[in-house]
Amino acid sequence: MSELYGAAPEPAQAVDLADYVRLLAELRAWAGMPSYRVLAKRVGPLMRPPRTVSPSTLVDAFRPGRRRLDLDLVVAIVRACGMDEPATARWREAFLKVHRLAKSGGPVGVFGQLPSDLATFTGRRKELAGLIADATRHPKGDHANTVVISAIEGMAGVGKTQLAIHAAHELLRAGRFTDTQLNVNLRGFDPEHPPADPSAVLGAFLRQLGVAAQQIPENQEERAAMYRDRLRGRSAIVLLDNAASEDQVRDLIPAGPDCLVLITSRRSLAGLDGATPYLLDTFSETESLDLLIRITGRDRVAAEREAAARIVECCDHLPLAVALTAARLRSRPAWSLVALADQLEAGRLDAIRAGGRAIRPVLDLSYRALPDPVQHMFRLLGVHPGPDLSAEAAAALTGRTVTQARETLELLVDENMLQQRLPGRYELHDLLRAHAIELAAQEEVATALVRVIVWYAHSVFNAMTTLQKVVEPPAVPSESNPATFASHDAALAWLTAEETNLEHVLQAAAEAGQHNTTWQLGRTLRRIYSERGRIADSAKVSQVTVEAARKAGNRLAEGRALFDLAWAYGELERRRPNPNLGEAETHARQAVDLCDGAGDVHGKVQALNGLARILGYRNQHAEALHCYEEALAISQERRDLKAIGTSHCNIGTLHFVRNDYDLALASYLRSLEILDALDFDSYGITMLIGNIAEVYRLTGTYDKALSYESRRLALARAYGYTMQEAESLLATGDIQSCLGDTPAARKFWAESATLYEQLGDPRSSEARQRLSASCRTPGIY
Template sequence: MGEPYGGMPDPSQAMDLAELVSLLGELRTWAGMPSYRVLAKRTGPLLRPARVVSTTTVVDAFKVGRRRLDLDLVVAIVRALGVDEPGTARWREACIRVHGLAKSSGPVGVFGQLPGDLVTFTGRRDELARLIEAARQPRDGGVANAVVISSIEGMAGVGKTQLAIRTAHELVRAGHFADIQLHVNLRGFDPDLPPSDPSAVLDAFLRQLGVPARQIPESRDERAAMFRDRMRNRSALILLDNAADAGQVRDLIPADPTCLVLITSRRSLADLDGVSPHMIDTFSDAESLDLLSRIAGSARVAAEPAAAMRIVEFCDRLPLALALAAARLRSRPAWSLAQLADRLQAGRLEAIRAGRRAIRPVFDLSYRDLAEPLQRTFRLLGHHLGPDFTPALVAALADIPDLEAEDALEQLQDENLIRQNTPGRYELHDLLRGYAAELADADPEPDPAGPVARLATWAVATGHAASRVIGSPPLTGVPPEGAGRPMRFAGYDEGLTWFDNEHQNLAAIQVSAAQAGLHRHVWQLAAVQKEFRIARYQFDDFLAVQQRAVVAARAAGDQAAEALMLSGLASVYWRTDRLDEAEESCLKALQIYRGTVVDPCGEGTALIDYGAVQCQRGNNEDSLALFTQALELLHGEDAPRACAVALQNRGVLQQRLGRLAQAFADTRQALAIYRQLDDRRGEALAIGNLAWFHLVDADLDVAFDLYREQEHLALLLSDTFLQADALFGTGETHATSGQFDQARHAWQKALHLFEEISHPRAAQAQQRLDATATECPIPWTPTDWAAPQPLRKIEKRHETADEEQTERQGGGRSTS
């Protein structure tokens, strides 16, 4: 450790929290080793506010292995040890830095979730000071033994969220609550969507805290208990925005006193145990003028002080009203402040003094002064129920060019009617969403269903274009080229990224289309997403999308579409182990294909899904027969990919049944088709299966080469599942060759990736790691992925079919 001056240890050399604590011990030695009791007496008066500090609290600060340190306590101890102010500043900086490093290299999850701080934040000094003081109240010696809960309450438009965000950032910048920051918009006052379900919020929080999806309990009470357990001894800040009532947030509050909960709500939360309410009123005159100056320009406000005060009075010092009025001035440099004040005096903001309904007149004022094209664009946003929107989406909704849509969104953002939290993506506040919807209902388009129809047409066409570049087969009945001006994609990465960004919007558009009776769009919106959902292993929320698609196809009287959607629904069911429902859907699809709809290719595809169901039930011979039957039906220009899927699945079964030569033949034929179609994901799956077969056949060098090829393709595709699959197989191959350290390394990486997508094979990777935890593991052989069998030395395989099935049930990957 370095000594910058006088033999004093240098805190800047600490690389982590443990090293900083160790240096703190060296500082105590440098100071002559005062006893902890003496040091506690010196430290208490140096805290702000001064308080009695227990000896135990000081002792704990010197214990290596802590996950966090109280910044104020560390600074006071450093001062008590005789360090001057410049040196103390270095200790403060080092403490903040190592906490940040600890956070960035901590457990899997998204912990730093605070929205960006706002440069236009004005005033609120007293409120901000009170909130920070409440958050920093003493926590040692049993003085505080409960979580701190501060509710920020007040009318709509008063700036509750801005104050909460600023408070959170001030605390984090000062080194407090450095472990975790969680944020959620609870949608307590959304006019179109219900308030967020606390159980769903707990599910999201637990995922962000690194809990695999399959380990999250079903009941709300159990989720709340797990959340409290995961937050124990964590320095955490939880921001719960737009709460509907106390009942919505009660289970979202941890129990540990090291946590802070900030809640914003339009309603009183006085019935929430332990809450400290902070009522937020409108601005003072000085704060109002400051906000007006920041947005409209200080020179203009200084030039007309009387007119500026008139604007403040007519806006009733409501922050949102002031911000909107100032934005008008900024966009109209020819106007004087007096002209704007005269307009306000004419009564347009009369209702701003009507309590909780005061915000609508402010929206009306901003809306009426928009140019007509902007008015129409804003109204039409009320038809979109998704979480956000892009210029391309708005261009389709409004039937205007992309550049015009982008310009309109920028102007609406200048007027504070929408916001942009992510470059290129915009969103409406909950209240503004309802306001836009009301305007759309009051002034409908000539064709009331037109906006949703245009949006759904664009979503289907663009989704189809994106699905094609990631390997989906073509879909019949898609809007013709040019309809809805769909986006185009250069390749796989662009298509996958578009789905990553838009899948929530696609689900919302499908709901709107269903409400508008646009049945064809509803089922097509499900069909274009299927390959993406498989690649990303997203089936829980896709199930509702697929179920709506079946209902829509049936409502449209389109039996061909119904059969196709039933087959798609079956594929979701069997991938989520709902085999009875999967089988029922398959049989319904086959009944249609064998009755009123003559479509051999469609029937073949349904048979593939039915074969997958039977395979998961363990009916291997029946499954094999179904895949063979499918291959007999699959002919024509649209059939090759389905043929490859059937061949690959049949190859897996051939291997399980001990017919390795047939397994190789089927899989190599499937691989050739995938390569001819330039289907890289199918190619990677087939290569992985071939690698497994070579491993079963004890051809380890070829297995290694193929797994490396599969991993390379998976990285090119950004496909987490395929990366994990390749790493798992690489671990198997290392273990078979007796290289257990390399095997554990590969399985550990596979485990991390499987957990990242909540895939059930994470348990299999963990079992492999557990089975090789001993220092001298017994020789390894490829075994059942779902339930490892006794380990023994591998040789060339000549077992019976039954032995082979028992030994390697689950080896190889199907692709239907």
């Protein structure tokens, strides 16, 4: 029979159920076109079990447009048409394939119309406006002959598909792109299927565009050419959802200017020519709450507004996470928002789910798509204590070179699993951070954490040394090369960029039991805070430092840390209306005793100076002078010029508060003479120069006062001493007022007020008062 009618059709060519039925009809023709009655008589005995089959049953089996076929019937038809067992097996395999694909929406999930627009669509006003504007730009513009391509990118669950669908529906409602709408899920991140083959997608698109299956070319390039030809002159939207790469979508982009292509992807599509990128971030709190309200109900959210804010915060404002949580809440009308917020805080990833959907599998898909080295980096990024990090810190965290770390970080940015808001700084969303930590093994977490903590400690030491500040070197060696700095400005910029991270690193070091590193890093961080006027933070860090020194059993370190704590408490209290300096004095006396007992002569001098300062604040001037003189005597015996200079400065301050300006000035000038000749701390010099300027102002020597204040202001700005800058601006304004130059005075007071307000210092009101009464008699201040 096969010799009479040529080669039998090959069932593997079927791309869908309709194509399979067409090939089955060709098989009947190949078999000599038996009538349905004749074929029914052949098929019946071949059924399992054998039975009578009516001709109408066979007519229905060959009818185009069927949604299902009976496998036993098809196998019997194939055998009745003369196929042997190997051929019959191929028809069976093709049957199973097309039915499996039919369940998933076709060979590549292609549809001839757009998915429904969600009633709960929320936010994205800026992005939506941009997409609409791109799609409706004037046809006579620069891109009149170019298809409009918008690439919507972002992390898993950020709402890319919903934005694309909503934008497409908005355009259709406005009467745009009404000729054709093509939509395909490219399965870039599908746990059950590989990414869609562009050739198969083109074949499906062509069938949607009316091309008969037998007329569709085999070659992908020829399919792409036919696809572009079929869309020429049509006003069409092509939605390419969940793209795996630029290569997957290139041939799916039509050529005509009347077409709009919307592409969504978790990966960066930066290599796609002519595409306008839209990088989606998570929602704002307002948008998150709005989505929660839309799904859960306004009254329910309004009744527990604070708990609602906790819920969206636990969801990290990720739209999918908020939507799942809201849907779960809607299905539990008896639940309170507080109870759900508590669940989320106790087990965030496990609690973000609704029905059979959950956030964890969505995040898992993105992670599993990464190469092994990138997976390793992602896991350890969750270990980093701070909110962002540099490539250098990532290298320390993972034990790689900086170049390797930077390349891997950039790959994670391309995968939209990291953000880069500032050049060279990388951020991990909170939900991704939680996911990364879960994936990391306990041993690799502990190792990486210690490695990066020690790296930060060495880097801070290098920065402070570059700034010519004497700090304790880290006791633990660093496995990775710490940051080094070629200039003062570079060191200062690094400390500013890493300031928030350093707070978290200190806390992580304390929790990890790295006591020596904790107290060393803590003392340095306390100094940075003090110099920047962050006294409350200085006190907080000093408390951590004291505890770490005690746990390390280091009495010398404990004594110095207690001195730091006493200073911070003293500075905080003396600025309050009714200061209570008892606790500060207690810490200072403990510091003196500990340093004395540990044989730490230098520490004892510092502690005596600190105790004397606090006693001075309490108006116990005689005892304060005794402490200062004891510190001076010890320093002179040791011939410690820096300590001698410091003691003269401190004695001068005591004379100053007793209004003995001549003695104060003499002590200050002696201190400056000594310290200026040394490589002394710039912060201390800045304060000392300010003290001298104040004495000159109060004694009416305005020209010298202005000269010293100008030097102080320059130093404060050069070294980033914001509090000193604010004080110097205020003082300079006062001097200008005394000289009768009110406009100049107002300028300095205004700048001072602004800085004080930025620091949260109540002295901003003093500057504002001076501004409001700017026509004062010279000499009032």
